[in-house]
Amino acid sequence: MDRNTIKDTGVLEQYLLGELSEKDSREVAQILKEDSELQAYFRKMEDDMEQMAFENAISPPTHIKSNLLNAIKTNEETVIPLQQKKKISYHFAIAASLAALFLCTSGWLYNQWKNTEATIVTLQKETTNLQDRLVTVEDNLKETDKWYRAINNPKVVQLVLKGNEKSPTSSAVAYVNHQNKEVILNPQGLSKLDNSKTYQMWADVDGEMINMGVIAQDQEMxxxxxxxNAASLNITIEPAGGNDHPTVEQLISNVYL
Structure with missing residues (x-):
């Protein structure tokens, strides 16, 4: 290995951290002895690494520090070379820094995960709401298509029930299909009533008024x-819920078939 190879390949960093094999470590140590420029570069790297390690170091729990120091000492008489002690200090400080970095990163990742989880829940709710709205729209389209086909059937007779003097602004449209025996009513033109009253439709058959049903004003069809055999269609105003017989004086519209 030459100077440039050692600098460019990160061998010095591995040597400093004690990650090289015994053979490679001896080789690098020999090169450092012989190359004063490389030696100065290495010392600066040591100083930078030491400063960075201690700036970011955290104090470990007491029992961990004690265990580590006990493991370093082989016996009370063993004297550890100054360079080795320095390396141990580096390793200890770097390990503490990495532990602090790991804790910070873990906290950040946990917060990111919780935020992502909340976003997913929100998106799931929005997706469910959108699906419900699409189902509603689809149902409305089907309902509209059904009414459109029914009232545009060639067999349908369209009848307009205009309001009389009791309700001059009222009007309704009835679509009668004698072949399919259907009557569809559009009540949107009828004047609004208070909650105590309702409109009701009747068919006149040989002078007898027969109930065709209460008219719900909140529906389009x-x-x-x-x-x-109805001779005419008639609309009266009745008490809320409808009546079993028409209130003739409250007749507001009729049309002959």
Whole structure:
């Protein structure tokens, strides 16, 4: 190994940390003795490493420090060379620094994981809400398509029920299909009533008013009961919940079939 190889390949760092084999360590030590420039470079590396290690070091628990020192001493009479002691100090300080770095990194990773977990939960909720909204939209489209097909059937007769003097601004549209025996009503043009009243639809068959159902004003289309042989369709205002017979004086609209 030459000077440049030692510098560029990180061999000096490995030598400083005691990571080289015994053979390579002896070779590097010999080169350092013979190369004053490389030796000066190595001493600066030692000083930098020592400063960085002690700046970032943390105090280890007492029992760990005691165990480490006891392991270093082979017996009370053993004298450790100054260079070896210095290396041990480096290793100890570096190990403590790495432990501190690991703890900080672990805390950061844990926080990142918790934040990511919370984000995933939020996204899952948003996805569920979006899926529910898509299902609702799909159901609405199917419902709209069903009504559209029903009222545009060539067999359907469209009847407009205009309000009389009792409710002049009211109107409703009935779609009667005698072949399929269906009556569909669009009540959106009827004037709003308070909660104590409701609209109700009747079919006149030979002078008798037959109930076709209560009209729900919060719907765009309603299926009413089909009555055979009806001569006219009639709408009255009744008490909330409907009535078993029409209140004739509250008749607001009618149309003949």
């Amino acid at each position: 309603i299926t009413m009961k089909y009555i055979e």
